[in-house]
Amino acid sequence: MSVVTNPLVKIDVVIGENTRQILSETTLTLPVPAIKIRDIVVRVRDLDTQVIENKVIVQGVLHKQIFFVGTDNVVRHIAEDVPFSTFLDIPGALPGMDVQVHPTIEAVIPILLNPTTLLQKIVLEIFIKVTEKRQINIALGDGPLVRVNEVVGEGTVQTLEETVVTLDCPAIKVDAIDATVKDITFELIDDKVIIQGIIHKQIFYICEDNIEHHQAEDVPFSVFVDIPGATAGMDVQVHPTVEFVAFTLETPTTLRQKVVLEIFVKVTERVQLQVALGTGPLVKVEAVRGENTQQFLSETIVTLPVPAIKVREIDAKVENITTEILEDKVIIQGTIHKQIYFIDTNNVEREFTELVPFSTFIDVPGAEEGFNVEVVARIEFVGFNLLNEVELEQKVVVELFVKVTETVQILVEEVQVGPYVPPYIPSNNSVTP
Template sequence: MSKSWAINSKIKRRGLKVPIVAAPFFISPYTPPAHFRQSLIYYYRNLLKGGNRVANAKQRITVNQVVSEDTRQVVVRGTITVPDPKPDLEQIISTEKTASIKDTRLLPDKAVIEGMLTVQVVYVAFEPSQSVHHFHGQIPFTGFVDLPGALPDMDVEVDVLVEDIKITPSARDPRKFDVTAVLQVSAKVTEAREVEVLTAVDDNMQADYDTIHINDVVGRGTSQVIVSEEFEEPMEKPEPEKILDVDSTVTITEARIVANKVIVDGELTLQIMYVGAVPEQSVHDMHHTIKFTDFIEVDGAEPEMDVNVKAMVENCDVEIKGDPFFEATCVLKLDAMVTEPREVRVVTNCAGATMETVELNVEQLIGEDSSQVVVRETFETPQAKPCPEKIVNVSVEEIEVTDVKVIQNKVIIRGQVDVKIVYVSAEKDQAVHAMHQQLNFRTFVEIRGATNGMDVDVKPVVEYINAEPDNCDVNVEAVIKVRARVTEAMRREVCVDVVTEPDEDEDEDEVCTPGEIINYTIKSGDTLFELAQRYSTTVNRILQLNPGLNPNNLQVGQVIRIQCGAKG
């Protein structure tokens, strides 16, 4: 027998009149049928205790609760070296620095972060021609952020920003440079929690109400993806003899929802350092991007809902095969969370009554949208390079957002794209050369409701890029798509129950029969031992029905499952 049928049967047996015209709880266009039914059950159950009064009503919501967040500074020290094929350095013209997160591990009350600092250096060579050259170096780093309340099975988001960097020549080797950088590492831990909130109280009570906007978690799903591809080294590079190092990053370019599924498009970027198969055995560096499409199953997902996808490289192997050429095989982990915007009218206070409350600390989605920008720029060929006759290939090495500003109903974005152009020279030998240039872009995304001070996440993607020679210049054209997502932290204390004395006339056997599994809302002072005694079960049985439940960290308003045992 279902709960709703059992409750209606008791209503009929006791001869109560059930009003069906006006529901005592708030129903919005976003209220799913399951939540509406749950509210009806609570309404009728409480009506049994109060005769013809309008009783307390509840709705169950699932929110991505922020458990803890903090920011910490990390100092990174290391050394970068001018590669062997490059001439000695006389003067640094410019430096670009970026930091990326490679792995994050959650420990109790702490997040350990591993990442990579990448430094790009443009310099004047120590030679008579004073040609301009470019090289980059990478320095790994490890840091941690204290996050009270964090546990290993929770979700964590980490952002890193390079605040300052200093590069000085090494006293031991003129081709080495000491790097000291200051990073700002921000971490936020969240957990999906089910909470039953009060949406209406007895007519005799004077209650305060508020309408909150939340992103109700519909479901989550994970998937492992194997991405593999065979590819050759760039034309201007020698064939590989030995691979020294592989660095991999994954970017989600688009995510869309179909029924019970999330379709994901992404790019896997490989940075490979290898020894060339040439007599001097010089060390070379190359980039290669692999596009992929896959899906994640999420029960209950519908096209009009919102989705957030996180991707991580779990393992990546690159080998030298055949001609020779490279063969890459990488394992990715995709994690999707589907949410649905909801409006819930909740009770925030009730005069003259003792209320159990819970603090909701969640991110409220303000809006998400994208825009396209076309960038055209003309570059001169570097002095040390011959003029181009034909463009062989143009590729994006890196795209970075340098500045984001949120104003009224708009997000203004500035960024840069590092472009690599491979070309055939206009000289008699028609040798193949490569040059690096930087495209700057500026655009905005309109998001209704956005204001200064809100949080924003920006993801740029180069959708199209082309280059054409023009005498000794190169004309570059690119189409860049920028997606912005604006959120706002919402902290709100809401009521989850009215504290009343237990009703002596209540028939406990009818509410909870032996073998029945009920949903119980944690109240102030509850312990698993006390609940096990009350419902004639064991603590171990409660833990079996609630995987991941921490008996030492029960949250008021948290919903758990309990199987009722036989009394006595």
């Protein structure tokens, strides 16, 4: 995709951030007398946030593992969960915005009041950042190289789905029809997005017995949206909305329904841009710190379960990738998953699976612990040689591309190229894979 002068990007604009420390003080009765507290390991789990106007409510659990020495000099363990709740002021925050929470255990102070009573003081620091996804045109320049989602295009389509359903009992009145969209799938082809899904309807009606009955109906639909410039591999966001539901009770058991569905589609592409620094807005982006590509050869000999006269093909893919960042290096581990198709001595085709673990490292100057890593693995070549009826030699060339980024906040230069368009607010039916 060609880079335009002032690209339109979908980006996280920083609304505000704040930090708060809270003190959790609890008293615990130990199951047996203790002479010493060896250690208390604390971690935060079950974090939950709720954004209200100008505030963020944070709830979670302090999970503590307490190790203590009993009077018999045996180290024992006991666990304790302590819930906590607090709020942080974030001017400008509104419901629906995105929240990032970073809790840190600042201090753990155990005090053994008596052999069975343990007083614990935990200092917890909570950092909150609130962002909002917006579309803005930014100026390019000699600032940092960042990874952003450039908007390729967006479009809206409406579809009318008309169906006739036979009710389970004669109705005197239809009370309501609730319609939602589920099971959304899409396929991206050149200049188009094909969307398929299900309109799930819940029909509430009164039968001749004056009892309200319920009946469900699922209606599949398929539409497409023209998005010039879209190609396979780009990112797609789909936001369906039920615009209108109408119904007519033609006979006591025959119900005609019309549902108008509006589907908004946005296509974006992950790109690298060197942006110009400016006066705002303040955005959260991934600054590129380094990247590198490396190939390695995996050679294995596998014993087939039955004698073979021919190997038809070997399909290979890389899965279960994990990474670890060191200074100026990225360690990569994963598995080469191979499916071997061969012909046995009875001329029957068989399949055999082999999993080959690998570990390697790639030099990425500028990489530091705590940075983000993106790995793209590609099978370059698969070669094989049937040494004898049961021994198969294989050679697989794997290419690994590594990109290291750091999450930063920068002030960019926004370029006004048209009237301001507020960000699309997705409904409850929104789907963003």
